[in-house]
Amino acid sequence: MLNKLREKNQQLLRDYHQKKDYKNETTQKIIEQLLKQDDCFLKMSIEQAFTIFRELNCKRERFEEIYLQVTKPN
Amino acid sequence: MIDLFKDIVGIKAKTFSVKINNKTKKYSVDNLCMFLMGGYANYDLTDPNLVINGVKKDEFFYSLKKFIMHYNLRTQAFFFDSVNMFIDDVLNDKYANTVQYSFSKVTKDDNLDDVVLNQKLIDCILDGMPSNYSEAQKATYIYIKLCKVLSYDPEFYASNQRGMIARSHQDIERLANITPKNNQIVCYEFTQIFAKFLNMLNITYVVSGSGEYGSMHNSLVFKVNDFIVKADSVSSIIGGDLFNAKVNKNLVGLVCKNKNTNTKNKFSSIINQVYHDIVKYEPQTEAEESSFENFLSMFGDWCETEDIDISTKVQIFKKQAQKVELPAMEKISYMRRLAKVVFAEEKLNKQFDVCIISQKVISGLSIKNMPALIFSYCEDGFKYNEFAIKYKLVDEKGNITDLTYDEINRKFDEGKFKHITSGVNVRHTIPGVDIEEDEDVK
Numbered sequence: 001m002l003n004k005l006r007e008k009n010q011q012l013l014r015d016y017h018q019k020k021d022y023k024n025e026t027t028q029k030i031i032e033q034l035l036k037q038d039d040c041f042l043k044m045s046i047e048q049a050f051t052i053f054r055e056l057n058c059k060r061e062r063f064e065e066i067y068l069q070v071t072k073p074n
Numbered sequence: 075m076i077d078l079f080k081d082i083v084g085i086k087a088k089t090f091s092v093k094i095n096n097k098t099k100k101y102s103v104d105n106l107c108m109f110l111m112g113g114y115a116n117y118d119l120t121d122p123n124l125v126i127n128g129v130k131k132d133e134f135f136y137s138l139k140k141f142i143m144h145y146n147l148r149t150q151a152f153f154f155d156s157v158n159m160f161i162d163d164v165l166n167d168k169y170a171n172t173v174q175y176s177f178s179k180v181t182k183d184d185n186l187d188d189v190v191l192n193q194k195l196i197d198c199i200l201d202g203m204p205s206n207y208s209e210a211q212k213a214t215y216i217y218i219k220l221c222k223v224l225s226y227d228p229e230f231y232a233s234n235q236r237g238m239i240a241r242s243h244q245d246i247e248r249l250a251n252i253t254p255k256n257n258q259i260v261c262y263e264f265t266q267i268f269a270k271f272l273n274m275l276n277i278t279y280v281v282s283g284s285g286e287y288g289s290m291h292n293s294l295v296f297k298v299n300d301f302i303v304k305a306d307s308v309s310s311i312i313g314g315d316l317f318n319a320k321v322n323k324n325l326v327g328l329v330c331k332n333k334n335t336n337t338k339n340k341f342s343s344i345i346n347q348v349y350h351d352i353v354k355y356e357p358q359t360e361a362e363e364s365s366f367e368n369f370l371s372m373f374g375d376w377c378e379t380e381d382i383d384i385s386t387k388v389q390i391f392k393k394q395a396q397k398v399e400l401p402a403m404e405k406i407s408y409m410r411r412l413a414k415v416v417f418a419e420e421k422l423n424k425q426f427d428v429c430i431i432s433q434k435v436i437s438g439l440s441i442k443n444m445p446a447l448i449f450s451y452c453e454d455g456f457k458y459n460e461f462a463i464k465y466k467l468v469d470e471k472g473n474i475t476d477l478t479y480d481e482i483n484r485k486f487d488e489g490k491f492k493h494i495t496s497g498v499n500v501r502h503t504i505p506g507v508d509i510e511e512d513e514d515v516k
């Protein structure tokens with residue numbers, strides 16, 4: 001799941017870059033740095049995790065399911 | 075100038091002898107003083123293959139350290155500024171790796187002959203170890219695999235390391251029955267098991283801690299190649315490597331004791347490589363950890379954070395606690411960690427807290443102590459309305475039940491709940507509940 005989020009972020013990063021939407025591109029760049037660590041979601045609050053899901057355009061009704069996946073021990 | 079220096083610091087001898095690897099090396103005192111007083115500038119001290127006065131750099135600097143300490147030059151030479159700075163660098167192994175010369179030449183382990191390992195455990199631990207590994211890589215591989223396979227005994231922890239369960243762990247013959255399935259151990263058992271593997275690899279080590287087997291916490295230090303490494307999988311019961319390795323978190327108990335930065339970095343690379351080989355996971359460096367914190371703080375400033383109500387959080391926590399499969403002790407560690415991120419906001423606002431306790435549980439026909447978590451939550455904040463605090467008990471299986479203030483007090487009075495005082499640095503407390511400790515528990 002973490003890899004899917006990373007891919008999604010890369011896709012958005014490319015899109016925003018092409019559209020010259022620098023504000024959103026910056027957001028995705030910060031998220032890119034955060035997602036580098038395999039246990040990143042066990043190092044941030046659930047509120048911050050849900051904000052990342054929102055910025056990655058995940059469906060709200062899937063937030064909980066995604067959170068359970070990404071905080072599961074490897 | 076050299077004569078003046080020698081007069082001031084009180085050196086009369088012409089030569090200085092040092093024993094290295096059972097051989098005595100003799101140095102001219104004038105040469106050593108000359109080197110200290112600026113002669114070092116003629117050498118490239120960063121060159122790992124450097125030879126000084128016909129001696130390998132590491133050996134030369136080891137001798138120089140002995141010379142400095144013998145004549146107490148750090149204090150005596152305080153008015154020679156540049157010399158003093160260089161002396162500090164030498165003592166801190168800035169230019170050379172000298173610790174290996176002072177490490178014991180022989181293994182010191184009173185229990186080695188009594189330790190027998192189960193073949194199933196040996197096979198499981200050594201399974202998949204690349205044959206081209208160096209000795210240092212092999213030792214690291216075995217340490218990580220042991221941390222992944224073995225688990226801290228939750229009953230021992232919850233019993234404050236006393237009673238019947240403690241006595242059972244004091245029997246060294248028990249180690250022969252430790253297998254990947256029968257895998258519950260305590261700190262000194264881990265040390266002896268790892269020590270036996272090091273012995274198989276002909277690696278020299280020293281078991282720390284004195285006294286009878288099983289009477290106190292112990293760990294070991296081993297020397298492999300040029301590295302001096304401390305191995306303590308239970309540096310913390312809750313946050314130690316028996317937990318970290320299972321969730322692929324950075325190790326904290328395998329520590330390179332060399333002062334030299336290059337040597338430390340080399341050992342970090344070995345840990346990273348071996349960890350990656352085992353789990354295809356890259357541990358984070360300290361720099362990466364601190365940049366993560368920076369990015370997280372930047373993210374908080376940059377984006378409007380989501381709000382999540384407490385009941386949703388409880389549901390999420392409940393689901394994960396019941397779903398995750400880990401051995402009991404590691405599950406407690408994991409749930410405590412998860413609670414800290416799920417209820418981070420509330421913890422910050424002093425509305426939430428988590429405390430580890432010991433509770434008596436029925437197991438078959440017997441009763442045993444097991445660790446559990448008590449969650450406390452108060453919407454108004456503990457400080458402002460301690461009568462409105464809600465409590466939940468989370469057992470080692472992830473089951474969650476409601477508790478009242480009266481029930482908690484009653485269970486503590488009846489001895490069904492106890493605080494865990496052994497092996498913890500900070501006294502655990504439950505907001506709103508003031509329980510008197512057993513006087514004899516340390």
